Amino acid sequence: MEEGPVTVIGGAGRIGRRIVSRLRERGVPVRVTTRDVRRSRSAVPGDVPLAHADVREPASLAPPLRGCAAVVFSVEPGTAGSGPDRPETTMFQGVRHVLDAVGPAAHVVLVSQIYVTRADHPQNRYGRMLDWRLAGEELIRARGGPYTIVRPSWLTDSRGAGEAVRLEQGDTGDGRICRDDVADACVRALSTPAAIGTTFEMYNVAGPSATDWDTLFARLRPDGAVAGRRPRINGTEVPDVGAHTPR
Numbered sequence: 001m002e003e004g005p006v007t008v009i010g011g012a013g014r015i016g017r018r019i020v021s022r023l024r025e026r027g028v029p030v031r032v033t034t035r036d037v038r039r040s041r042s043a044v045p046g047d048v049p050l051a052h053a054d055v056r057e058p059a060s061l062a063p064p065l066r067g068c069a070a071v072v073f074s075v076e077p078g079t080a081g082s083g084p085d086r087p088e089t090t091m092f093q094g095v096r097h098v099l100d101a102v103g104p105a106a107h108v109v110l111v112s113q114i115y116v117t118r119a120d121h122p123q124n125r126y127g128r129m130l131d132w133r134l135a136g137e138e139l140i141r142a143r144g145g146p147y148t149i150v151r152p153s154w155l156t157d158s159r160g161a162g163e164a165v166r167l168e169q170g171d172t173g174d175g176r177i178c179r180d181d182v183a184d185a186c187v188r189a190l191s192t193p194a195a196i197g198t199t200f201e202m203y204n205v206a207g208p209s210a211t212d213w214d215t216l217f218a219r220l221r222p223d224g225a226v227a228g229r230r231p232r233i234n235g236t237e238v239p240d241v242g243a244h245t246p247r
């Protein structure tokens, strides 16, 4: 990773807070953004800079992303098909705004989700959540800079599904994953070269808890080698999302 702080967008959220705490434990300088500094102050350690930013407002992103070595995007979208909080504005346009504001060498870590390549999944009825998430992923893959795309399965706060972590590719599985493990993956990806240029799903399974992230990441294939569907917007394959204006 480049020298410089890591900015966590959504760093006052449930995964975000865990990411912030792990970065601090590792001595990594960290910044957090939130849409409401007053509300979020108690969720973020006092010595961590907390700035107002909204991924839907490009101007708000410039100060907290200036000079950062990496950015983690952990944003919960709205689920309506219309309105200011819809997945299109947060998970697609929001990702684009972040990419416009970070330096070309900054490592971008996106918290996405499983099912994004399964357009017929019921979750896609909520504001075409899956389509827009996949389109946002695609912007990151097309950018040319370092990235890691983490696709958690159903999030839990405990490891009821098992202590071990399985990373998969191809988006065919189903299961649950603890937020602590998602946070670990995001933080470890920043210091593990094998995680760069990869997209993977995450599941808890039976077995010993995950400690050897180098080995987990080393088993992944770089994205160019993984087959997957292209983003589809209104039933049409999107050939170049970077230049695409959906509607």
Ligand SMILES: NC(=O)c1ccc[n+]([C@@H]2O[C@H](COP(=O)([O-])OP(=O)(O)OC[C@H]3O[C@@H](n4cnc5c(N)ncnc54)[C@H](OP(=O)(O)O)[C@@H]3O)[C@@H](O)[C@H]2O)c1
Binding pocket: 009, 010, 011, 012, 013, 014, 015, 016, 033, 034, 035, 036, 040, 053, 054, 055, 056, 074, 075, 076, 077, 090, 111, 112, 113, 114, 151, 152, 153, 154, 155
């Ligand atoms: N629930 C599941 O089973 C599941 C499964 C797979 C993936 N995921 C995804 O995992 C991610 C994180 O989950 P979580 O449990 O940590 O969610 P969370 O606790 O709700 O945190 C989400 C964060 O998103 C931020 N946010 C929302 N809209 C924003 C905007 N317009 N601009 C900037 N920040 C915005 C919020 O920050 P402020 O309010 O401070 O601005 C909040 O801290 C989400 O993307 C979620 O969809 C969830």
